[in-house]
Amino acid sequence: MDQLTSRQREILDFIRATLEERGSPPTRLDICAAFGFASPNAAEAHLKALAKKGAIALEAGASRGIRLMESLGLPIVGRVAAGSPILSESSIDAHVRVDPAMFAPRADFLLRVRGLSMIEVGILEGDLLAVHRTSEVRDGQIIVARVDDEVTVKRLRRSNGLVELLPENHTMQPIVVDPQRQSLSIEGRVVGLIRDEFSFT
Structure with a gap:
């Protein structure tokens, strides 16, 4: 430059x-x-x-x-509007100076956690999840999925042509998706978590 x-x-x-x-x-x-x-x-x-x-x-x-042209770090995705790409301008709350390469595979964005569906694996409301953008995910991985324009973080399980999005909270029920009848897209998989020092309001 x-x-x-x-x-x-x-x-x-x-x-x-x-x-x-x-x-x-x-x-x-x-x-x-x-x-x-x-x-x-x-x-x-x-x-x-x-x-x-x-x-x-x-x-x-x-x-x-x-x-x-310089890196701002990772974008923090907050609420995602219906029909909008997850990394659309309106979805990004801020950027955090975190090296994407500190995660493996490298993170593409941070997702603000809302709700208590994953508390039994230590994912709490307000945490920032580091997400690697990919649609290629395996059963058992914690993923970011969009179901009918709702973005959710759950553990993946496929069974008999259905996709089950499993919470890690024994008080909650799985989300069962029939891809033939519902819109389902995999936005990425969770590769890390950041808490406290990067907690923005």
Whole structure:
């Protein structure tokens, strides 16, 4: 990456801070407001200079089409809207500076745990689960699945053409899915857990 001017570094820091706080990059108008630019053209000129120096990538046709070329760490997925990809902009609450390679296989995102369905294997409400994105999972693995637009964390078991999503809480019943009649997609498998120090509200 070529040497940045002090103003370019300030704008890069602002983009980074916005991504970490909101999970999405700032708009050109956000940048104008933050730096007192008279028009979005001034913000665009700085963004193009940052892109030319390799600090960011610009995606055409999107008001927030700014991507940092450095790693922000792992995105934290909160609530996933019906019909939205699990890593859509609206689903990402924040980013955490965690090396994805500290998990094996490497993690692609962190999922905020909601509910008590997995407490008997030490997965508590509010924990962050490190998830490796894959649809290739084996029976017995703890997975992230989407059933009819509901995202859930359960242990996988296949039986007689059905998929059973098993809770690790003896007070709860398994979710039994008939893939011929219900929408089921495997979003990934759990490869680790983070607690406390990265607990955001």
